[in-house]
Amino acid sequence: MESYSLKIKRTAAKEIDDLPKPDCRRVVAKIQLLARDPRPHGCEKLSGAEKYRIRQGDYRILYEIDDSTKSVTIVKVGNRREVYR
Numbered sequence: 001m002e003s004y005s006l007k008i009k010r011t012a013a014k015e016i017d018d019l020p021k022p023d024c025r026r027v028v029a030k031i032q033l034l035a036r037d038p039r040p041h042g043c044e045k046l047s048g049a050e051k052y053r054i055r056q057g058d059y060r061i062l063y064e065i066d067d068s069t070k071s072v073t074i075v076k077v078g079n080r081r082e083v084y085r
Contacts (some may be wrong), residue, residue, distance in 0.1 A: 003035045004065075008074040015077040023059060027077060030056045034072045038065045051075060059083075 008016070017025060033040065034054075038059070043054045046062070053062050062076040076083055077078040 003030060005069075005071045006031065006035050006074070007032075007071055012077050013073045019059070019077070022038075023057065027059055027061065031061060031074060034063065038063075038072045042055050043058050053083075055080075 016024060019027060032055050034081075039052070040054065043052050045052050051062050051064050053060050058080055059077060061074060062083060063072075064073045064075060068075070
């Protein structure tokens with residue numbers, strides 16, 4: 001399987017930087033796995049948008065997949081209570 005390129009929006013990068021250190025490492029590791037498999041087991045397509053989400057503990061990673069350019073764009077990272085707002 002070909003690998004996808006990863007892009008992280010500036011706002012999502014700031015959200016990642018604001019996470020506690022141990023959580024930040026786990027979230028970054030999960031994001032890196034998306035390059036190999038953008039639709040891993042446990043990902044869900046969000047209704048009403050062309051976005052997907054994966055879980056990492058209490059955090060959610062929202063992202064978009066562009067199969068034509070083989071890219072994954074991280075849109076938002078946050079606590080599960082606040083990320084969908």
